Amino acid sequence: MHNFSDSCQRNQQPILEQLKPWLQQSVEVLEIGSGSGQHALHFSRALATINWQCTDRAMWLAALQANIQEAALDNVRPAIELDVDGVWPQRQFDMIYTANSLHIMGWDSVQALFNNLAEHLHTSGYFCCYGPFKYNGEFTSPSNANFENWLKDRDPQSGVRDFEALQALAEQQQLNLVTDIPMPANNQLLIWQKT
Ligand SMILES: C[S@@+](CC[C@H](N)C(=O)[O-])C[C@H]1O[C@@H](n2cnc3c(N)ncnc32)[C@H](O)[C@@H]1O
Numbered sequence: 766m767h768n769f770s771d772s773c774q775r776n777q778q779p780i781l782e783q784l785k786p787w788l789q790q791s792v793e794v795l796e797i798g799s800g801s802g803q804h805a806l807h808f809s810r811a812l813a814t815i816n817w818q819c820t821d822r823a824m825w826l827a828a829l830q831a832n833i834q835e836a837a838l839d840n841v842r843p844a845i846e847l848d849v850d851g852v853w854p855q856r857q858f859d860m861i862y863t864a865n866s867l868h869i870m871g872w873d874s875v876q877a878l879f880n881n882l883a884e885h886l887h888t889s890g891y892f893c894c895y896g897p898f899k900y901n902g903e904f905t906s907p908s909n910a911n912f913e914n915w916l917k918d919r920d921p922q923s924g925v926r927d928f929e930a931l932q933a934l935a936e937q938q939q940l941n942l943v944t945d946i947p948m949p950a951n952n953q954l955l956i957w958q959k960t
Pocket residue numbers: 770773797798799800801821822825847848849850863864865866869870874
């Protein structure tokens with residue numbers, strides 16, 4: 766496995782357990798920022814009914830595609846390029862999923878991501894977003910505050926996002942928040958639905 770992620774290994778099963786009810790209503794899933802593809806492979810092994818489209822920016826595609834090829838699952842498509850700032854597939858999906866990506870990209874890119882959701886989701890489709898978030902300007906744990914410092918040292922444009930700011934972007938896209946699930950290690954799983 767290229768670019769193996771320990772955190773994916775730890776969080777893939779807890780995420781799957783929460784995501785299952787929504788994945789059971791979804792066939793075509795688009796993932797933004799698949800990284801190693803570990804989530805895609807774990808979820809797709811568990812649920813034969815889904816068709817998972819992995820994506821990432823161009824520089825990560827070769828390693829991602831090697832992992833997908835090695836897994837040889839019928840329901841995981843070859844990886845394609847998606848950069849939220851301008852490279853999107855020309856079709857709609859039942860679910861768009863992303864994990865640990867909003868705090869890595871700059872705020873302009875987070876806005877670009879949300880601005881593309883409605884266009885790329887079928888009516889009643891879901892946008893599912895896993896990661897750490899702030900609420901009313903507060904971190905949910907001291908470790909997330911430390912994580913923010915680490916992120917900012919690395920890239921000042923990155924940072925743990927405010928839930929309320931994401932909710933405002935979602936509302937502009939006619940997306941309703943359907944659940945906000947606290948997850949292990951001070952993360953959340955946010956799910957919006959296109960109305
Ligand atoms: C920390 S990694 C998370 C990878 C994987 N989802 C996980 O949970 O381990 C952040 C991901 O966001 C992606 N990303 C960052 N900026 C992006 C952009 N502008 N468009 C698309 N993906 C982006 C990165 O390439 C990377 O795959």
